[in-house]
Amino acid sequence: MLLLLSNSIDGTADVLVELCRERGLGVFRFNIDLWTHYRFAWTAEGFVFHDPTGRSIASEDVSAVLWRRPSLRDTPDWEGGSPADRIATEAELQTIVREIGDWARARGLLRLIEPSGPRRVGRLAQMRVARAFFPTPDWAVGWGLRWPEGRRMVKRLSTEPVGEGRDAYIFVQSVDAERLSPQWPWLVQEVAVGDRDATVLYVQGRCFGFEMERTRADLGVEDWRIRNGAHDDPWRAWPLPDGLADRIDAYMKRLGLKFGRLDFILDGATAIFLEVNPNGQFGWLDDPQDWPLHRAVLDAALDPSSRIEGTQTTIETID
């Protein structure tokens, strides 16, 4: 039985469950934000989950584990409990789920998505390695200096929200670099030449390319991700230029990743690498008639060769 670790608002997990049902595959979904609705016990002999319908999964029944979005950070508040209870509980819950992932990895059952991938393969590591495979914009990180004059992009190294209410995000955007306060750390990148965004979903060696139908100029944005309702901007299949799929495959192997969504900006036929998201979302790109992307993810999750070994590392070349 497939154990799907996620949350209750994960639309991709909804589709995966549906596809399992269609195939007659057993699946048990643990939604971390609904944890109070489940019953759970774990001893040296193994663990068991029960959900409110009476459905259950025991550790000996688990044939594969897929780490989707078992995070309390971006999910609705769970029922009950005071703020103090939450502080006392949430780290414990996150740790239990992480230990389930470790348990699965030790048995070759953790598949395709590496829980620590987003942290292990950070922005800087992925950009350093990408230079060997794709055109990439120059970048620098620093503080205690006045940045050279010129229009440059500012990116974040992390995805943490900002502001007292932690309700704002710093999207990729261009600034006059010389105006960046020397007192703060900044990730600064040259503005990539290009006009159209593209993205590639990588699923254990398979590449699914998409590009936006409209250019950034048409949209009036510097980065499509800042657009609310970005799914209403039409995307279309993008046949990858010759050799790009091979380079993506080699790049992902260098990073030790079996899954991810890579973002590019297109300058004519040239794909300029921007970033890779080791647990990137892809649902809005899929065809709801047949769900080919979700099917590819499910196929890979069920394939023992997609197991996450725990020995993955990023291999860098010496420049």
Next chain:
Amino acid sequence: MLLSASVLLLSAATPQVATDIVPLDLGTRPHIVELSRDPYDWSLQQGLRPSEMKLADSTANCNTATMQTQRNSGTDQVHDCGFD
């Protein structure tokens, strides 16, 4: 072309001035999209999406997913910008 790290550090860190950009100046609050008022369907192990809602509503980057729930007798606003 950005300069090397050692050359970048040759420039003195001039004192901050009022027109300098600090991180909060670049912060944006995402627009809120109401996703669903429906409870989770335990029998199907799926969230209930109204017919007019697309999967994209909960998976496009940097939408703000808002779940109007009864949990804790309040409304939870859930951001998914942190995901990608």
